[in-house]
Amino acid sequence: MLRIITQWTEAKAELRRICDRTHDDQVMHKEATVREVLQAVKRQGDRALLDYTLEFDQQHLTPEDLRVGGAELDAAYQQVTQEYIEAIRLAKQQIEAFHRQRVPKSWVHFGEDEIVLGKRYTPVDRAGLYVPGGKAAYPSTVLMNAVPAKVAQVPKIVMVTPPGKEKTISPAVLVAAQEAGITEIYRVGGAQAVAALAYGTETIPKVDVITGPGNIYVTLAKKLVYGTVGIDSLAGPSEVLIIADHTAEPSHVAADLLAQAEHDAMAAAILITTDAMIARSVVDEVERQLVDHPRRILTEKAIAHYGLVITVDSLEAAAELSNEFAPEHLELEVEDPWSVLQNIRHAGAIFLGDSTPEAVGDYLAGPNHTLPTSGSARYASPLGVETFLKHSSLIQYSPTALQKVAQAVDTLASAEGLHSHAYSVRVRMRGKLSSDG
Amino acid sequence: MLRIITQWTEAKAELRRICDRTHDDQVMHKEATVREVLQAVKRQGDRALLDYTLEFDQQHLTPEDLRVGGAELDAAYQQVTQEYIEAIRLAKQQIEAFHRQRVPKSWVHFGEDEIVLGKRYTPVDRAGLYVPGGKAAYPSTVLMNAVPAKVAQVPKIVMVTPPGKEKTISPAVLVAAQEAGITEIYRVGGAQAVAALAYGTETIPKVDVITGPGNIYVTLAKKLVYGTVGIDSLAGPSEVLIIADHTAEPSHVAADLLAQAEHDAMAAAILITTDAMIARSVVDEVERQLVDHPRRILTEKAIAHYGLVITVDSLEAAAELSNEFAPEHLELEVEDPWSVLQNIRHAGAIFLGDSTPEAVGDYLAGPNHTLPTSGSARYASPLGVETFLKHSSLIQYSPTALQKVAQAVDTLASAEGLHSHAYSVRVRMRGKLSSDG
Structure with missing residues (x-):
């Protein structure tokens, strides 16, 4: 009521x-378990993935089972309705249209004295998408993670999702993945899947950013590996x-x-x-x-x-x-x-x-459904193309431009007690002055 | 050599x-210390800040000492050279000019059937800037953190920095802060300062995002409070x-x-x-x-x-x-x-x-000097205005637009076994049909 x-x-x-x-007290206890899982996967790779899958998901996998094969991917289409395929295609199309809008673009600005400043956006090399599974199937989560990664033009995108009964992955999920252009899918979930993506194993490649929602174990694992890899948020x-x-x-x-x-x-x-x-x-x-x-x-x-x-x-x-x-x-x-x-x-x-x-x-x-929870909307944003992009600052000075700021850099470096910072500008001025004379 | x-x-x-x-083994040991500090500040507030400042910084503060006073702020200008003030002003002006470029802006897109989609950018309510101190002084770090927060129009910005000998804060730092428009400054550093910003104390307000570099204790504290507040990165x-x-x-x-x-x-x-x-x-x-x-x-x-x-x-x-x-x-x-x-x-x-x-x-x-370290440039970006902004997705459908996607939503919700998701659309169609007839 x-x-x-x-x-x-x-x-x-x-x-x-x-x-x-x-924010309950149980979290600390679970964190200890998650740390163990992370360490085991880091040390033992695939072996640990198989052990934990047996322990937590009650599925007995061989190393060859980890990657979902082509036959299983093909067969998924026979196990869903045409209506479902059309709905997924409509969703994918609308999500893609929204995420294609206002994607950050690289730029340079040409200033006085031949100064060039700018930002250069590039995608991460590899992204790992976590899709919850087991009893439930969340094809919408597949699209909401895969489409922005694709729009960001991430060269390598892999997906992990825990196996259900008899090692199966939901055909609805496998169809959604393929519609989004994802075919590298691993049958593993939980903290062990996050560990595999963060550190890499014999079978699963190490990625640069891990996205997607999961249970408390997945969330804790994401928090612990943050820094080794990027993450979208703690859902x-x-x-x-x-x-x-x-x-x-x-x-x-x-x-x-x-x-x-x-x-x-x-x-x-x-x-x-x-x-x-x-x-x-x-x-x-x-x-x-x-x-x-x-x-x-x-x-x-x-x-x-x-x-x-x-x-x-x-x-x-x-x-x-x-x-x-x-x-x-x-x-x-x-x-x-x-x-x-x-x-x-x-x-x-x-x-x-x-x-x-x-x-x-x-x-x-169209907008993403992976959103900040538990009050984190105070500082965080929805998952998006930006999650899979990062940028570098670009700076180019000319001799003249450098000369004009040399004194100021010297003053600030001296205020911070950083001798070589000041010298790195001064030594270039010396060259400038001698070539001038 | x-x-x-x-x-x-x-x-x-x-x-x-x-x-x-x-990634050394000492980190685990330090993490235990940091957890203790966080818990103590959460429970005891200012009291814990004073205790840790005595223990770690060897400075005996009273609660009244925590906030840097107006007289001290004014006096700072007398303790630096005119040349320094001019260098800081030049730096501030150029950093601001760069950070003002291409700030993300809110937008809406009007689609068919009166669909409105968009993104609405808003600043965080409160930001906390960490500036390292003690023996060294880093006025440049003040500018690099404060200027983007100001450009993002964060309504409340506070700064924390550890006291040096005789409780003092470097005048160079205090001048840089004031030039950047920051006057709410607290004399506290280390993990205890991060805890104060994350949880709030009697004197120091809880913030929404904590930025700025620090030593290993500060970095570990930022990692642990991430999720309670946002952070820029783990430097x-x-x-x-x-x-x-x-x-x-x-x-x-x-x-x-x-x-x-x-x-x-x-x-x-x-x-x-x-x-x-x-x-x-x-x-x-x-x-x-x-x-x-x-x-x-x-x-x-x-x-x-x-x-x-x-x-x-x-x-x-x-x-x-x-x-x-x-x-x-x-x-x-x-x-x-x-x-x-x-x-x-x-x-x-x-x-x-x-x-x-x-x-x-x-x-x-002009570009920020707070940058991703230790290989995190693979997935992370420089500190920037975006660090202090977040956005909300906006979605407005019309009855006609909803009707057109009703079947697809129903299909997808059913595939995920989410009854009320499907019903929430169907119940609106019922109204639509009856008002049509």
Whole structure:
């Protein structure tokens, strides 16, 4: 049952509790396990991958099983419907169109005295995409990770995903990967897969950046290998915050709250509304929609622990609470969403108006669905082409340009006590002066 | 004494050893200390800051000492030269001009069926800048961190830096901070300062992103608080790699190698050259310039352990080795640097031609001097305005647009077994159909 909170201080405290829900004490214990896994894979390579896959996924693999073969890739297309293939193609096309917009481009600027300054963007050499699996299949995650890597023109992209029963990978996932142009796929998941991508094994290549969501073990592994490789972010459980006014349709709001809650017992679903009647109707609607929900137990658990309805006096107050929470997904189910947007400072993705349920963004509107969670939208952005690009600064000075700043560099280097910094400019001036005379 | 390596395999092995020089076993031990510091600051706030400052910096502070006062800020200007103030102003102006170029801007795209998609950029609310201190003073680091934060229009920027003897902060640092518009400065350093910025204390505000370089304790603290706050990068010891051909001037190359080595006994200074004579001359020049170097012992140590000269057959081979190392600073001391640039894939900042010593970029050319180290240029970029910005995706669908994709969303949601995702679209169609009829 969704609780309704009408009191400001209580609302703030509850939002804080929900935002911090993953900072539990168990993490330290799990971190020790993850460190062991990382070390074992670093030392023993494939051998460790097979051992952990047996231990954690109960699948007995041989080294030859690790890479998904061509026959299995081909066969996947026979195991999905034509309708599914078309939906994946539509999604891929729209995700690609969005991600192709405003990709950062290299530039140089020519200044006075033949100074050239610039930025040069290049893709990483190799990217590793983590796709959760096992019992569930997330083809949408494949597209959301693979398409930006492809748009960034990463030369080598590999994917890892844990095997399910009888070593299988979901055909839906294998089709999505191929539609996105990924054919190097490894049948391994968990912290061991992250370790393989970070350090390399006999079979799996070391990559430069690892992206994609996973469970707490995957997230901890990504945090620990960060620095050895780049990562996209530390993904926590998913969350939605909906701001609704009197124009909102309770059955729509309820469906969107449940679409979040059904992901995970740790998922958070929050409604902030200016209308007490809407608040009550949504609570009722959630109960109604839960009745024959195929994931009722898990979804009810999320709603009970991390579901919340807050009533506020104004849309400004709603925006203020939302900014404190910095939600992964923010829906503005209000009469004038663009006006509310002006007061929003932190959110991963913002869905404007009643005809934009989060699900449309989850699958195919185009923007990425890998978004900052647990309040990290305060400083982080959605996964994107930038995740697979980096840039170098370019600097070229002429003798004249160098001469003009020589004294200033000398002064600053001396202030920092760095003798050779100053000398490296002075020695060039000496050459300049002698060639001048 | 700089060693010369002529053998390809040995060169690769040596570059690998140098690149991995910070991955030592001591890190685990230090991490335990850092965890303790973080926990203590989280629980005890200011009290812990004062205790650790006494323990690590041997300075006995009161809570009132933590914030640098107005009188001290004013007095700093009396303790530096006019020449210094002018040099800082020149540097600030040029850094600002560079960072103002191509700042990411919010955009929306209007598609068919009244679909609106976009990206909305906003600054973080609060940034915390770490500036190393104690015995040394790094006013350039102040500018390189503060200017991009200011350009990003971060509303609240605070700085932390450890106190030196008699609780003082370098006047050069205090002047640089004020010139960059920073006046909220706290007298605390090390892991305890990072903890204060990540969690907040009675005196120091919690921030959203922490930037700036520091020693191994600061870096470990940043890694551990990453996820609670954003960070710029995990900075390791500094490094330069110089590619030189027969046109290079040995005394210039030697000065630039030493300008790196003088930073730190862990700093790396590498020359790759196509000319064996240049190689020998640079080795001699380094010896000569070391004779009366004010930091001779430390600099010699860096050169001995992490200095290297490699001779290669071609500039292509030089670029290949450089790409494997992915240097923080890359100098192209060659006849045609723009042609060599075409083969460079990974580097933090690239200095083209003989008149562009690294020092000019360290202080005032404009691009940032906070750059990816230890091979992280393979996936990371220089500090910049983007470090202080994040964006939200914007999505608005119309009823017509939603109807057109309804079937595809349904198909994909069903493939992932997510009932309410599908329902959240279907329930809106129902409304649509009934209002149509």
